[in-house]
Amino acid sequence: MKIFLLEDDFSLNKLIYNALEDRGFFVTSVHDGYEAMTQILNNRYDLYILDINVPGFSGHEVLEQIRKINKNLPVIIVSAQLEIDNISKAYDLGCNDYLKKPFELEELILHIKYHIKTILKNDVDKDIIDLGFGISFDLKDQTLYKHEHEIVLTQKEKLLLTLFINNLDKTVTSEMIHEYVWDNKEMEAVSMRSMIHKLQKKLKSGMIVNIRGVGYKLIKKDYL
Known part of the structure; x- marks a missing residue:
């Protein structure tokens, strides 16, 4: 399974990347919205993890573009922005989940597994x-x-x-x-x-x- 990660915090990006790779996922990670747009327009992924406040295009704008390409693939927002307006906007644009920073990596993994099972119809518990x-x-x-x-x-x-x-x-x-x-x-x-x-x-x-x-x-x- 291919996962796309947009996170501008280099340390957190690396932690998430390594955690997902260790669990057998193939991960493409970027640090800004410009590179994110280039990647999602030219490649196919199974699940997206997006931060909102990143350089270039925001996570909201990247999410909007993803939904123009595919309305069904799971998108998880990870953000320190806790204002209800930002959360509401993310869901209005079509995100499936909103994970507030800081979070445990295992918590993110649980959210990913949930969306793989419910949206992608792929039971990851049956390895x-x-x-x-x-x-x-x-x-x-x-x-x-x-x-x-x-x-x-x-x-x-x-x-x-x-x-x-x-x-x-x-x-x-x-x-x-x-x-x-x-x-x-x-x-x-x-x-x-x-x-x-x-x-x-x-x-x-x-x-x-x-x-x-x-x-x-x-x-x-x-x-x-």
Whole structure:
């Protein structure tokens, strides 16, 4: 899962970044609203954490832009601004949660888990996803197991498998893969095909289906 973090306090930014990375999340962190706008306009994330009072565009303005792109993905505001007007404005613009500073990191993690379960419909308390044929994927640790033996994955393979699992039995377009795994950065088409092929070999033949001209699909064992 990819999380976007906007926090201008460098120390707090690093603390949150490390805490999330330690729990298996892929995190993009920025310190000002200008960079935040650039990132959210060009990349896809699963959950956003925004401070309000930051240089450049405010957290409110970043939130407003996020909601123009996607109305459903969870957005958590973390702010020392406790005035009811600021809190009300954040909710009016579409935030899902407002966490007042200072807070415990574990409190933030609990809020993240709650929104993953209720909004993204992904039960993070069930860390191990059974893919059948003795294959499982630990979403928390981003670890693939085959007959209880760990199969080494690259960072991009972890992102790709997470994307497939979050869209199990649904077509994942090449554009979705390019955006989620490569952050829309320039890449050769052969790079995507090569990574799909390598991941397929680490799973079971036939689990990843090529939807010609559209993308790929990870299918359940029941349909193989």
